[in-house]
Amino acid sequence: MAIDTLFREIAAATLVFLLTRLFLGSLLLLLKPACKLPPGPKGWPVIGALPLLGTMPHVSLAQMAKKYGPIIYLKMGTCDMVVASTPDSARAFLKTLDMNFSNRPPNAGSTYMAYNRQDMVFADYGPRWMSLRKLCNLHMLGAKALEDSAGIRAIETGLMVRAMCESSQRGEAVVIPEMLTFAMANIIGQVILGHRVFGEKGAESNEFKDMVVEHMTLAGQFNVGDFIPAIAWIDLQGIERKMKRAINKWDALIRKMVTEHTELAHEREGNPDFLDVLMANTENPQGPGLSMTNIKALLLDLFTAGTDTSSSVIEWALSEMLLNSDILKRAQEEMDRVIGRNRRLQASDIPKLPYLQALCKETFRKHPSTPLNLPRMASEACEVDGYYIPKDTRLIVNIWAIGRDPDIWENPLEFNPERFLSGKPAKMDPRGNDFELIPFGAGRRICAGARMGVVMVEYFLGTLVHSFDWKLPDGMVELNMDETFGIALQKAVPLAAMVTPRLHPNAL
Numbered sequence: 001m002a003i004d005t006l007f008r009e010i011a012a013a014t015l016v017f018l019l020t021r022l023f024l025g026s027l028l029l030l031l032k033p034a035c036k037l038p039p040g041p042k043g044w045p046v047i048g049a050l051p052l053l054g055t056m057p058h059v060s061l062a063q064m065a066k067k068y069g070p071i072i073y074l075k076m077g078t079c080d081m082v083v084a085s086t087p088d089s090a091r092a093f094l095k096t097l098d099m100n101f102s103n104r105p106p107n108a109g110s111t112y113m114a115y116n117r118q119d120m121v122f123a124d125y126g127p128r129w130m131s132l133r134k135l136c137n138l139h140m141l142g143a144k145a146l147e148d149s150a151g152i153r154a155i156e157t158g159l160m161v162r163a164m165c166e167s168s169q170r171g172e173a174v175v176i177p178e179m180l181t182f183a184m185a186n187i188i189g190q191v192i193l194g195h196r197v198f199g200e201k202g203a204e205s206n207e208f209k210d211m212v213v214e215h216m217t218l219a220g221q222f223n224v225g226d227f228i229p230a231i232a233w234i235d236l237q238g239i240e241r242k243m244k245r246a247i248n249k250w251d252a253l254i255r256k257m258v259t260e261h262t263e264l265a266h267e268r269e270g271n272p273d274f275l276d277v278l279m280a281n282t283e284n285p286q287g288p289g290l291s292m293t294n295i296k297a298l299l300l301d302l303f304t305a306g307t308d309t310s311s312s313v314i315e316w317a318l319s320e321m322l323l324n325s326d327i328l329k330r331a332q333e334e335m336d337r338v339i340g341r342n343r344r345l346q347a348s349d350i351p352k353l354p355y356l357q358a359l360c361k362e363t364f365r366k367h368p369s370t371p372l373n374l375p376r377m378a379s380e381a382c383e384v385d386g387y388y389i390p391k392d393t394r395l396i397v398n399i400w401a402i403g404r405d406p407d408i409w410e411n412p413l414e415f416n417p418e419r420f421l422s423g424k425p426a427k428m429d430p431r432g433n434d435f436e437l438i439p440f441g442a443g444r445r446i447c448a449g450a451r452m453g454v455v456m457v458e459y460f461l462g463t464l465v466h467s468f469d470w471k472l473p474d475g476m477v478e479l480n481m482d483e484t485f486g487i488a489l490q491k492a493v494p495l496a497a498m499v500t501p502r503l504h505p506n507a508l
């Protein structure tokens with residue numbers, strides 16, 4: 001056979017093969033409903049839906065869900081993304097397909113701000129992640145560890161209450177997020193490092209607070225380079241540059257903490273703290289083989305995730321009560337009845353305070369501190385509700401939208417703790433079992449500090465409500481309730497308030 005005839009036959013056979021594949025592919029797509037992507041907005045050429053998210057992505061995505069349904073698909077640059085915005089759709093991803101969505105997607109935040117995924121938040125689901133979670137549970141975040149650190153929380157809230165009484169005597173307003181971050185960082189410092197990290201509230205602790213807010217805000221941004229990797233090097237929004245600068249500051253602070261900790265080792269002989277346990281694991285050949293980078297990355301996770309989240313929930317709760325004094329009064333009446341005014345709240349009082357618990361749940365519902373959960377990624381292609389979800393699709397769960405869905409919550413924009421006092425909501429557990437209320441996410445990657453988060457919010461909020469009467473600073477007529485988007489949802493204007501002590505002076 002002549003060479004050109006052979007080529008012609010090969011070309012014809014290839015064409016027939018390709019056309020058949022194309023035809024069968026399209027036929028499959030038509031016949032198999034699982035090949036249909038979820039509905040969603042069209043988006044722009046190349047960048048896709050990125051510009052549709054705006055500065056408040058949780059709000060834009062909630063509006064899209066109203067139009068397109070509980071599961072929406074967005075082409076984001078070259079990446080696929082799905083958003084679940086109802087309890088059922090969140091359950092389908094985080095419970096039914098939990099294993100398939102147990103990893104987080106790579107992004108600039110995990111590269112630059114988590115030591116290249118050497119931490120727990122961004123670690124791949126696997127042995128190192130399991131070891132870190134187990135160690136944290138055992139020594140810091142589990143029920144027994146939290147019981148052991150109750151004394152530290154009691155001392156730190158005592159110091160906070162006294163400092164607030166002094167502000168009250170001086171006629172000064174208290175800046176709530178600064179004060180809470182100071183106390184919470186000192187609690188975490190004592191558990192991890194065996195000592196407080198800040199002596200006095202002031203420039204150093206306020207800078208720490210600013211670093212935490214910057215960290216959470218940067219890590220929450222939708223960075224164009226994460227979705228169009230080919231142009232990541234341009235760093236269009238300047239996010240990577242800011243991240244590199246921020247991590248340098250964090251690294252210096254954490255190295256200082258670790259050095260001071262090593263210098264004080266003799267004081268802790270026979271009484272190891274959490275960092276001692278972690279360090280021992282670097283030397284243990286049978287252990288998880290932690291590196292110094294893993295430890296620094298974990299400390300960064302714990303100091304950031306452990307302060308800003310609980311602090312912002314409490315700040316929103318107090319803001320709502322400043323707008324609605326009846327709720328504050330009702331919470332105080334319950335506490336006066338159960339505790340009286342001759343002592344401060346103790347952890348053991350909390351099970352006897354249903355209204356306080358309802359108040360915390362209502363704040364978790366209306367102001368979840370992590371509005372879009374933390375992103376997950378599909379390890380394999382799968383099917384959800386008849387829709388095809390390609391491998392590597394990013395998953396966002398709009399926790400904020402679920403908390404404000406009028407199909408689930410009556411008058412969702414009204415702040416009303418009462419809704420959690422009876423019926424089904426009264427039994428709801430915010431720790432990943434009831435998908436109507438999932439402030440800590442759900443499934444195997446649920447917040448590692450969920451238990452500590454609930455304890456901190458109930459105990460600090462309870463103490464603040466019981467110990468003080470609250471009002472806006474003189475001359476302030478309206479309280480700004482705007483949000484600023486980030487991994488954690490901040491109040492755009494930090495809450496400052498005047499407080500008046502209401503307990504017997506010996507109790508403060």
Ligand code: HEM
Nearest residue numbers: 121305306309310370374440441442445446447448449453
């Ligand atoms: C009110 C307080 C808190 C809220 C609302 C909150 C919320 C969340 C959410 C929504 C996630 C993502 C879960 C998922 O992917 O399904 C998360 C993850 C995480 N949180 Fe929290 N959090 C809080 C407090 C804390 C505290 C106190 C700590 C530790 C001191 C902490 C440490 C972590 C860690 C390490 C992860 C990553 C878990 C993993 O990937 O395995 N959080 N948090």
